[in-house]
Amino acid sequence: MIGKIRFLLAETGQNIWRNIALTFASIIVVAASLSLFGASRLVADGVDNATQRWEGGIEFVVFMKADAEPSQLVAIETLLAESEGKEIDDWNFVSKEETFSEFTEFFAGDEELLGTISVDTMPPSYRIRPTDTNAGAVEALGTTFETKPGVRTVVFATEVIREIQDNASKISRATLWAGVALVVASTIMILTTLSIAIASRRNEIEIMKLVGASNWFIRVPFMIEGMVQGVVGALVALPGLAFVRTYLIEDFSESDNLRLLEGFRVSDAEFLFTSLLVIAIGTLVATIGSIVAVSRYLDV
């Protein structure tokens, strides 16, 4: 058994070595497609996170001071309740606790930042959906809150944010197509590499068949070779994704003139999910490519 495994691994190693240039190219194609796919997922996650508070027609948010008096909150709520059904279609309150948990979710892993904040320092807020979404009307309505006692600031969903939201749906659609295209491209690449590996070993394969090597014994080295391409390709893609997360998305969210995109971050959980997805797709592609290759080109 040990001898068998050693023989199969040695065969696989030799196959890869003989076919090293193509194997390398195949790994790069897999890695590139998976990076693209993963990166667009991460960007979509970032956009989602950044624009979450603007979902469902929310046009502006009234942020209260962190130390606003309960009576000041009641005053705002009374005002909102009176306007409901008139200028205001709907509104909801986001407490200090909710804000804090959203915040810690975004910045999970950033211990330094999280150490400096607490529930008490979080501003409670009101998210408001006006009846009239015309930009002028929204601004007029919003500014009436600015001067109320206890209000820190009013933030409007600007056109930039609407545009970003629109793009987010385009991005997720593009992601889907990128996903389909990558599965096809990578599968074909692995398939081609394996078919060439098989062709370059037809003498060995012929002898193996003649002396009675079992079908699996002949197939396994090529299947491992295909799996290596898919899994290594996926693993190569991961550092690229980490780079996208750290340098692109997070730098973006920290840049001053893009304050609008505060919260344009990807949480650890989201990053982990995308990484696992990338590995799963790499493995899937390799499995499909390998199975098709051995059943089509090996004829055993």
Next chain:
Amino acid sequence: MDNEHESGQPATRTLGEPIVITDGVKKWFGDFQALKGITTSVKEQEVVVVIGPSGSGKSTFIRLLNREEKPTVGKVYVAGKDIVGLSSWKVPFLRRNIGCIFQDYRLLPKRTVAENVAFALEVIGRPKHVIDQQVPAILDLVGLSEKSHRMPDELSGGEQQRVSIARAFVNRPLILLADEPTGNLDPDTAVGIMRLLDRINRTGTTVVMATHDRGIVDTMRRRVIELSDGRIVRDQSGGQYR
């Protein structure tokens, strides 16, 4: 030393039960019919020499016996088993009982003599200690102990054919199929190869061989099956090439 080729006297020996049976075998390649009804049998320990003009179906007949080809019509039994209906995952186990040698040796050029022989055992999962013991033994049998670390292209044709015989026989098959094993060899070398096959036959292995080599057929005086245009036109024990 065995001199029976030169003396022209085949050893009298008792043959066993039929180990290969073909029954009404016809083979078409597309529209072309290569075999037109082959019914015959080969007994355990027998040597059968298949002759006939080029294109008469010798190779096709031999390829039916290890399931490299399937008959279009008819039955083939090996060691009592119907091999036509054999499911494809069982074919390797059939082939472990059948050694094959060819005119062009089919050695792996990047492996040494010993590695070529060991390959046949490695790929059927034989343990290393068995391989380490059997490969030198078989190389000794074919007279190539000295050259076990040579590459195939450093050997003469006759030596390469000996390596291929060693590879075919190292797993002690019941049957040895040989398709023109001396086709590329000069007459003296060919005689050496035939002696080797004869020795292998004496260990109990059935030999089915296709050949064009008149000298071999005439000196061996074994059973001859002559094919012509896909039919058996002669089946004679102690036959000659004519």
